[in-house]
Amino acid sequence: MPFVTPKSQQRTYDVIVVGSGAAGGQTAYTLSMEGARVLMLEAGRRYRPEGETPMFQTPDLAPLGGVGTPQKPFGFYDATVDGGWQVPGEPYVRTTEEHAGRFDWWRARMLGGRTNHWGRISLRNGPYDFKPKSRDGLGFDWPIGYEDVAPYYDKVELLIGVYGSSEGLENTPDSPPGCLLPPPKPIVSDYLIAQRARRLGVPAIPGHRAVLTRALDHTANPRRIHPGNERAQRILAADMASRAPCLWATPCGRGCSIRANYQSTTVHLPPALATGNLDITTDAMVYEVTLAADGHASGVSYVDRTTGAHEHASARVVVLAASACESARILLNSKSTHFPDGLANSSGKVGRYLMDTVGSDVSGQVPLLESLPPLNEDAADGHQLYTPWWLYKEQLAGKLGFARGYHIEFGGGKRMPGPGTGSGLEWLTGGNYGRKFKEDVRRYYGSFVYFSGRGEMIPNENSYCEIDPGGVKDRFGIPVLRFHWQWSEHETRQAAHMQRTFGDIIEAMGGKPQKIETDGAKAIAPGGLIIHEVGGTIMGADPRVSVTNQWCQTWDVPNLFVTDGGVFPSNADKNPTLTIMAIAWRAADHILASLRRKEL
Amino acid sequence: MDRRTTIKWMLAASAAWPAGRAAAGPPTHGTALLRPPATPGYGTDPDLVTPHKRGEFWPLTLSAAQRRLAAVLSDLIIPADEHSPSASGVGVVDFIDEWVSAPYPTQQRDRPVVLEGFAWLDAEGARRGARGFAELDAARQAAVCDLLCDATRAAPEHREAAHFFALYRDLTAAAFYSSPAGAKDLGYIGNVPLTSFDGAPPELLKKLNLT
Ligand SMILES: Cc1cc2nc3c(=O)[nH]c(=O)nc-3n(C[C@H](O)[C@H](O)[C@H](O)COP(=O)(O)OP(=O)(O)OC[C@H]3O[C@@H](n4cnc5c(N)ncnc54)[C@H](O)[C@@H]3O)c2cc1C
Numbered sequence: 001m002p003f004v005t006p007k008s009q010q011r012t013y014d015v016i017v018v019g020s021g022a023a024g025g026q027t028a029y030t031l032s033m034e035g036a037r038v039l040m041l042e043a044g045r046r047y048r049p050e051g052e053t054p055m056f057q058t059p060d061l062a063p064l065g066g067v068g069t070p071q072k073p074f075g076f077y078d079a080t081v082d083g084g085w086q087v088p089g090e091p092y093v094r095t096t097e098e099h100a101g102r103f104d105w106w107r108a109r110m111l112g113g114r115t116n117h118w119g120r121i122s123l124r125n126g127p128y129d130f131k132p133k134s135r136d137g138l139g140f141d142w143p144i145g146y147e148d149v150a151p152y153y154d155k156v157e158l159l160i161g162v163y164g165s166s167e168g169l170e171n172t173p174d175s176p177p178g179c180l181l182p183p184p185k186p187i188v189s190d191y192l193i194a195q196r197a198r199r200l201g202v203p204a205i206p207g208h209r210a211v212l213t214r215a216l217d218h219t220a221n222p223r224r225i226h227p228g229n230e231r232a233q234r235i236l237a238a239d240m241a242s243r244a245p246c247l248w249a250t251p252c253g254r255g256c257s258i259r260a261n262y263q264s265t266t267v268h269l270p271p272a273l274a275t276g277n278l279d280i281t282t283d284a285m286v287y288e289v290t291l292a293a294d295g296h297a298s299g300v301s302y303v304d305r306t307t308g309a310h311e312h313a314s315a316r317v318v319v320l321a322a323s324a325c326e327s328a329r330i331l332l333n334s335k336s337t338h339f340p341d342g343l344a345n346s347s348g349k350v351g352r353y354l355m356d357t358v359g360s361d362v363s364g365q366v367p368l369l370e371s372l373p374p375l376n377e378d379a380a381d382g383h384q385l386y387t388p389w390w391l392y393k394e395q396l397a398g399k400l401g402f403a404r405g406y407h408i409e410f411g412g413g414k415r416m417p418g419p420g421t422g423s424g425l426e427w428l429t430g431g432n433y434g435r436k437f438k439e440d441v442r443r444y445y446g447s448f449v450y451f452s453g454r455g456e457m458i459p460n461e462n463s464y465c466e467i468d469p470g471g472v473k474d475r476f477g478i479p480v481l482r483f484h485w486q487w488s489e490h491e492t493r494q495a496a497h498m499q500r501t502f503g504d505i506i507e508a509m510g511g512k513p514q515k516i517e518t519d520g521a522k523a524i525a526p527g528g529l530i531i532h533e534v535g536g537t538i539m540g541a542d543p544r545v546s547v548t549n550q551w552c553q554t555w556d557v558p559n560l561f562v563t564d565g566g567v568f569p570s571n572a573d574k575n576p577t578l579t580i581m582a583i584a585w586r587a588a589d590h591i592l593a594s595l596r597r598k599e600l
Numbered sequence: 601m602d603r604r605t606t607i608k609w610m611l612a613a614s615a616a617w618p619a620g621r622a623a624a625g626p627p628t629h630g631t632a633l634l635r636p637p638a639t640p641g642y643g644t645d646p647d648l649v650t651p652h653k654r655g656e657f658w659p660l661t662l663s664a665a666q667r668r669l670a671a672v673l674s675d676l677i678i679p680a681d682e683h684s685p686s687a688s689g690v691g692v693v694d695f696i697d698e699w700v701s702a703p704y705p706t707q708q709r710d711r712p713v714v715l716e717g718f719a720w721l722d723a724e725g726a727r728r729g730a731r732g733f734a735e736l737d738a739a740r741q742a743a744v745c746d747l748l749c750d751a752t753r754a755a756p757e758h759r760e761a762a763h764f765f766a767l768y769r770d771l772t773a774a775a776f777y778s779s780p781a782g783a784k785d786l787g788y789i790g791n792v793p794l795t796s797f798d799g800a801p802p803e804l805l806k807k808l809n810l811t
């Protein structure tokens with residue numbers, strides 16, 4: 001009985017996993033496939049991508065052409081349920097609304113969390129990314145290195161399906177044979193961008209996204225993922241065989257009803273449920289980790305959103321995977337006489353060192369791409385190519401004025417026309433109407449390109465969350481977070497560098513950038529906007545200055561783990577989710593071994 | 601592509617749409633319904649799969665006369681030609697009515713601009729000897745559009761009306777190019793399932809010196 005209510009739960013479990021996104025999905029998958037009995041508690045509602053995904057729906061069938069509104073910030077068809085920059089009845093507080101110091105917190109309240117609508121960009125951290133402090137003296141090293149995580153990257157790629165290529169570039173790891181699926185073929189604008197960028201010394205190589213460009217090998221992969229566990233292999237093989245490859249249409253952010261991209265709900269949860277070892281309770285808003293008399297975690301308390309009742313569930317091990325800030329919030333709200341500052345917080349570091357990704361974008365118009373013949377450029381929804389960070393040597397030699405790198409996500413092409421297509425052309429045309437206007441739209445359609453820089457932020461003392469000292473509570477009566485945010489010059493200079501670089505590339509294409517912002521403080525997107533928030537429960541080698549050890553195990557409470565991005569002590573330019581899954585898998589392996597040895 | 605980027609990018613092409621435009625002056629003609637009736641909107645968990653009809657989530661609020669004017673102006677901006685029908689032929693008026701009647705901040709900011717713009721056009725029509733703008737003949741309607749269509753060159757006394765015109769053009773285009781007829785006009789051939797994806801055609805790459 002996989003989906004259970006508070007009343008139909010078992011009396012106790014081996015492990016409680018809080019949250020069902022990338023972190024919770026991976027943790028619960030690994031544990032239940034390897035035989036542990038798991039209860040997953042998810043605050044959001046049950047969500048069924050097979051029936052709820054608007055695949056081919058066109059914008060005319062949506063209210064307002066599907067444009068974003070405060071109720072659906074990324075557009076009507078975006079998969080997000082009960083979320084966005086605000087969640088109804090679940091506020092948060094920040095110290096300022098100003099661009100420079102604000103933090104925006106994107107959440108979703110649904111089974112699978114943000115993995116239902118994320119961008120699916122899946123890059124491995126490189127060796128430098130685990131030891132940044134050793135390299136340039138700033139921030140923190142991880143207590144583990146690339147070689148510790150690499151086998152887990154392999155497994156995650158084999159399980160979820162990631163396309164890409166191995167190029168042998170610096171700090172941009174190759175994957176072993178068989179791990180990656182072939183990348184989609186580039187479209188016209190990709191060729192032009194790559195040609196002109198290369199002239200400026202900027203590389204362009206195949207992107208990496210969690211999309212099945214062809215079916216996964218359901219014979220070989222399960223064996224590599226679960227060696228020696230035939231039952232798990234069988235269950236995974238059956239599930240893998242039922243995932244269809246990409247059909248080269250429909251935006252991934254709406255979710256994928258044929259299960260061709262990674263969502264926790266379509267990839268992690270089905271086989272985990274098929275083991276019979278996983279129970280899931282949705283609408284369960286966890287607010288506290290409870291303690292037994294001996295100081296071990298005994299379980300969690302939560303509010304059943306359907307009844308408003310306060311419930312408790314118990315287990316030998318508790319794993320928080322509610323997303324970085326929310327896991328920190330649960331710890332900070334788990335106060336007791338023993339732990340007046342919150343649980344697992346003897347270091348005082350819970351909530352500290354929040355990081356997001358440095359983001360800055362430029363778009364432009366390129367005459368060479370005007371009036372091309374009709375082309376189907378849907379591909380697998382973009383990101384055929386990207387640019388990994390390429391200036392390691394210059395940076396290490398101190399020539400750039402900022403310490404860490406960025407990668408470039410770029411694109412263009414004849415994408416599905418919609419409410420933005422014919423709008424705002426005045427910067428190119430002055431403004432027309434009538435036949436001339438229709439000709440303008442035809443001419444410019446498909447001739448725009450965009451460049452998004454995604455860069456590393458260095459953790460600092462002024463970017464953190466805490467329980468709101470003003471006493472604001474959510475609709476369940478749970479104290480909410482207050483956010484503090486500050487960029488350093490390493491980030492703002494990096495943003496200015498992005499702007500200059502993107503302007504140069506667009507000009508090298510013979511195009512016209514819409515706007516270049518050379519003031520880095522203005523060019524940088526506010527904190528949280530790139531939605532790569534990590535940190536808050538960082539891992540380390542020293543219990544005095546970190547919250548967990550290398551196994552995501554809290555120093556203070558041995559049977560309490562945090563397996564989401566909260567444990568990241570640095571936030572490489574690489575989008576975090578693949579690493580979240582790899583680290584969660586590694587932690588789950590450690591939990592399994594400890595359970596077997598009866599240490600937990 | 602990163603979903604967020606897609607949307608940001610989509611909006612970047614219309615960056616000036618909700619933001620950079622001056623709102624129209626104070627209401628000139630009484631209770632022109634400058635505020636739509638309060639409705640909760642479609643909520644944070646609407647049904648995404650079933651097609652929606654305009655007016656389903658909140659009532660449409662334009663009067664018959666305003667809708668007539670909306671149709672005339674939309675068709676001046678997007679007339680029928682050999683590629684596609686006119687704006688009003690693909691439901692643009694309903695879209696605009698839905699837009700200005702919606703409960704969200706961007707739309708509520710646009711509403712007075714549109715309603716004031718309509719009123720300005722009718723006053724201008726009257727000044728030019730007709731009952732309203734819709735009743736002017738085509739040549740005189742075009743003469744008014746000529747004054748407004750390029751906001752950077754509009755005379756100071758027409759600046760606000762030109763801002764209205766730019767917004768209205770964006771809304772008309774948004775509705776038109778969201779429709780199947782608009783997508784066809786642009787030669788869009790995607791949103792169909794394929795068994796393989798071939799990428800850029802080699803002949804085209806050769807022609808563009810990209811091989
Ligand atoms: C539009 C968008 C695009 C993105 N693109 C990319 C990308 O291309 N590449 C990339 O690497 N990352 C991307 N991300 C980030 C990515 O989504 C996150 O890194 C990832 O989902 C984090 O996984 P998580 O499990 O920690 O959190 P989530 O996926 O958010 O899951 C957390 C779950 O926990 C639940 N929860 C929260 N609080 C509680 C509680 N108190 N009790 C019970 N349950 C709770 C939530 O409801 C949610 O379901 C993107 C994000 C967005 C929004």
Ligand code: SF4
Binds near residue numbers: 246255
């Ligand atoms: S592009 Fe492919 S993977 Fe993405 S939603 Fe469409 S079918 Fe699914």
